[in-house]
Amino acid sequence: MDTKKMAIIATKGTLDWAYPPFILASTAAALGYETQIFFTFYGLQLVRKDLSVLKVSPLGNPGMPMKMPFGPKWFKDINWNMPNAIQAIIPGYESVATALMKQTIANNGVATIPELRELCQEAEVKFIACQMTVELFGFKHSDFIDGLEYGGAATFFEFAGETDVCLFI
Amino acid sequence: MNFDKELDARGLNCPLPILRAKKALGEVSSGQVLKILSTDPGSVKDFAAFAKQTGNELLSTAEAGGEFTFFMKKK
Numbered sequence: 710m711d712t713k714k715m716a717i718i719a720t721k722g723t724l725d726w727a728y729p730p731f732i733l734a735s736t737a738a739a740l741g742y743e744t745q746i747f748f749t750f751y752g753l754q755l756v757r758k759d760l761s762v763l764k765v766s767p768l769g770n771p772g773m774p775m776k777m778p779f780g781p782k783w784f785k786d787i788n789w790n791m792p793n794a795i796q797a798i799i800p801g802y803e804s805v806a807t808a809l810m811k812q813t814i815a816n817n818g819v820a821t822i823p824e825l826r827e828l829c830q831e832a833e834v835k836f837i838a839c840q841m842t843v844e845l846f847g848f849k850h851s852d853f854i855d856g857l858e859y860g861g862a863a864t865f866f867e868f869a870g871e872t873d874v875c876l877f878i
Numbered sequence: 879m880n881f882d883k884e885l886d887a888r889g890l891n892c893p894l895p896i897l898r899a900k901k902a903l904g905e906v907s908s909g910q911v912l913k914i915l916s917t918d919p920g921s922v923k924d925f926a927a928f929a930k931q932t933g934n935e936l937l938s939t940a941e942a943g944g945e946f947t948f949f950m951k952k953k
Contacts, residue, residue: 732892732893735893735897736893736896736897739893739896739897739899739900739928740928740931740932741931741932817891818889818890818891818894818917818918819891819892819894820890820891820893820894828897
């Protein structure tokens with residue numbers, strides 16, 4: 710049986726959107742897929758040495774439930790959605806939302822992003838960073854973790870053209 | 879059922895039970911049996927899918943009081 714292959718393009722740089730590429734890539738690797746993730750635009754944040762840059766924003770995100778990760782059940786069940794205009798003027802709103810989200814993640818036994826990224830690397834998922842966007846955003850290679858390769862669209866297609874599963878996230 | 883290694887994945891959520899199982903299977907020999915404990919309801923379908931795709935044999939799946947027990951034989 711030929712080895713199956715999967716390629717992912719990761720384009721989002723927030724805590725919530727960091728999950729799909731790392732979950733799918735680590736799982737694919739566990740299933741025996743040869744896996745590659747191409748990080749471009751905001752997705753570059755996912756391969757920074759410092760992952761504390763990843764935040765989640767409820768602002769302009771009507772699909773995101775805002776619930777408290779502590780207290781009695783009736784309190785946890787309250788949905789604290791509030792108007793965008795109010796969210797926008799509260800200083801530190803995003804940081805608080807991010808801290809609450811991280812607590813919810815821990816409460817549910819869901820892996821952290823640093824943990825999932827490490828599992829991907831252990832499973833030899835290949836990480837490629839888009840050189841063009843690295844320059845566009847003024848990043849230095851030293852901002853990123855070791856073991857990254859740098860390339861462009863043609864590099865992506867070299868592998869993607871032979872894959873069984875190819876996703877844009 | 880006899881087993882050669884046990885993995886406690888209770889309290890962990892998708893995809894961790896699968897990833898830990900994959901790692902644990904790497905530590906036993908072909909034909910040996912891994913026992914897996916999980917509390918993730920999604921792991922029932924996931925372990926069946928994992929077995930089907932990797933060729934490891936899922937010998938049994940059982941549920942008791944919100945806990946799932948799987949026995950998997952390494953390919």
